[in-house]
Amino acid sequence: MQPPAGKLNLREISVLLRGESETISVWSAGWNARRFALHVGVIILGAGIYGAAMGWWRDPQQAMFVAVKFPLIILLTALGNALINGMFAPLLGLNIPFRQSFSAVVMSFAITSAILGAFSPLIAFMTWNAPPMTAGVANINYSAIMLAHVAIVAFAGVTGNVRLFQLLVKLGGRYAALRVLCAWLAGNLLLGSQLSWNLRPFIGSPTLPVEFFRQNAFHGNFFEAVFHALRQIFQFN
Amino acid sequence: MNESNAIPPVIPAVTPRQLGDDPAERVPITNAFAAIEALLRQPRRLLFQLRQPGAGGLIAQMVFVSAVCALVYGVVAGTFSGGTQLWAAPAKIAGGLLVSAAICLPSLYIFTCLSGAQARLAEVCGLLAGLLMLMTILLVGFAPVAWIFSQSTESVAWMGFLHLVFWFVATLFGVRFMKHGFAHAEAKSQAGVNVWICIFLLVALQMTTALRPIIGTADTFFPTEKKFFIGHWINCLDKATSGDGRTNSRD
Numbered sequence: 001m002q003p004p005a006g007k008l009n010l011r012e013i014s015v016l017l018r019g020e021s022e023t024i025s026v027w028s029a030g031w032n033a034r035r036f037a038l039h040v041g042v043i044i045l046g047a048g049i050y051g052a053a054m055g056w057w058r059d060p061q062q063a064m065f066v067a068v069k070f071p072l073i074i075l076l077t078a079l080g081n082a083l084i085n086g087m088f089a090p091l092l093g094l095n096i097p098f099r100q101s102f103s104a105v106v107m108s109f110a111i112t113s114a115i116l117g118a119f120s121p122l123i124a125f126m127t128w129n130a131p132p133m134t135a136g137v138a139n140i141n142y143s144a145i146m147l148a149h150v151a152i153v154a155f156a157g158v159t160g161n162v163r164l165f166q167l168l169v170k171l172g173g174r175y176a177a178l179r180v181l182c183a184w185l186a187g188n189l190l191l192g193s194q195l196s197w198n199l200r201p202f203i204g205s206p207t208l209p210v211e212f213f214r215q216n217a218f219h220g221n222f223f224e225a226v227f228h229a230l231r232q233i234f235q236f237n
Numbered sequence: 238m239n240e241s242n243a244i245p246p247v248i249p250a251v252t253p254r255q256l257g258d259d260p261a262e263r264v265p266i267t268n269a270f271a272a273i274e275a276l277l278r279q280p281r282r283l284l285f286q287l288r289q290p291g292a293g294g295l296i297a298q299m300v301f302v303s304a305v306c307a308l309v310y311g312v313v314a315g316t317f318s319g320g321t322q323l324w325a326a327p328a329k330i331a332g333g334l335l336v337s338a339a340i341c342l343p344s345l346y347i348f349t350c351l352s353g354a355q356a357r358l359a360e361v362c363g364l365l366a367g368l369l370m371l372m373t374i375l376l377v378g379f380a381p382v383a384w385i386f387s388q389s390t391e392s393v394a395w396m397g398f399l400h401l402v403f404w405f406v407a408t409l410f411g412v413r414f415m416k417h418g419f420a421h422a423e424a425k426s427q428a429g430v431n432v433w434i435c436i437f438l439l440v441a442l443q444m445t446t447a448l449r450p451i452i453g454t455a456d457t458f459f460p461t462e463k464k465f466f467i468g469h470w471i472n473c474l475d476k477a478t479s480g481d482g483r484t485n486s487r488d
Binding site for chain 2 (some may be wrong): 010031079081083084086088089090091095145187191194195197198218219220223224
């Protein structure tokens with residue numbers, strides 16, 4: 001049953017998580033400012049709480065910073081790629097309006113954020129049990145916590161995209177959906193990884209101060225760093 | 238009755254749908270925004286309108302949109318170095334793109350005729366304008382991402398590579414539109430158009446070297462040394478791997 005228009009309905013989050021593509025495709029076809037605000041709210045809250053749990057190990061101030069930065073990355077990625085994503089959809093066989101492509105991406109990010117938010121108590125518990133982050137002794141714990149983050153973020157991201165794919169299939173068929181999803185994923189990966197690089201640190205380092213941006217936040221980029229790391233590993237000159 | 242004398246049923250030949258079959262395709266395109274919308278969502282409508290008498294106005298609008306979009310993307314590219322590049326980069330990108338198209342237009346018309354396509358010069362101009370417009374509006378779509386990277390990295394080689402990737406993706410879609418247009422011009426073969434696409438890519442790539450620096454900076458507006466683009470790329474990569482490429486003081 002559709003909730004009355006103009007009223008926030010938190011049950012809609014469970015509809016999103018279940019991936020009820022019939023209902024979600026109806027939602028995405030029309031514009032509802034309150035529903036959009038709900039999705040943005042889920043992103044801010046879910047990713048924010050997860051970010052706080054992530055930064056808490058280093059310092060409470062770091063937790064506050066990451067609680068702001070994590071949702072910021074998600075929202076800026078959606079916003080920065082909105083134009084190109086909106087253009088890719090019709091060009092790749094999915095003739096949906098710009099607004100619909102944007103709200104579909106935001107919906108998938110809301111699903112991802114809701115999952116992250118649900119995992120934040122687990123991460124907080126893990127952090128609480130971990131010994132304090134101090135230089136030299138925290139390496140094994142650091143690796144364990146890092147791996148836990150990778151696993152959770154990957155799970156949340158994959159689930160969000162599977163739900164998005166189901167919606168796109170409903171809107172335009174399997175092949176068009178696959179093409180559009182791949183294009184959107186490539187764009188979001190490109191911009192999202194760079195924004196994460198600019199807005200680092202997240203977990204923080206015991207040897208570096210707690211700060212919102214690193215001093216060199218806008219010097220270099222994510223892919224250059226990966227390239228230099230690979231060069232060091234393989235001893236290229 | 239002998240079955241061998243039975244007349245086999247006539248199987249209708251499958252012909253591609255003619256442009257203008259759908260009434261929506263016959264709705265005139267009245268302004269530049271409608272042209273952009275049609276190019277993205279109803280390319281057949283745009284192709285139909287380009288075949289109509291008096292399509293010159295529409296083509297002019299498309300070229301104008303391409304120039305504006307190229308200028309916008311150029312400003313974003315210029316933010317990497319700032320200063321004079323804020324106006325030099327847009328001028329070079331927009332100018333270079335239009336000059337590349339103008340240089341390649343005669344050969345496109347010749348290849349179109351050689352392939353047996355029934356396309357007038359105006360229609361060929363329209364298809365080329367469509368290629369340019371789709372390329373440049375996609376570049377504007379990439380502009381926010383390009384800007385983020387421009388503000389983050391100091392490597393000219395990396396930024397050059399990123400702009401090339403964006404340009405290449407945009408060109409792929411533009412070329413696809415153009416080939417879609419030629420498919421309706423009853424061409425006997427697409428080989429000529431394919432050859433022309435290679436020529437256009439080479440000209441556009443050489444233009445980026447002929448008009449350098451577009452991303453970095455230099456003392457003169459135009460380069461003092463003549464180079465082919467592959468040689469220029471090899472020099473840039475050498476600088477980047479030796480560490481010089483981590484500064485934007487050179488192109």
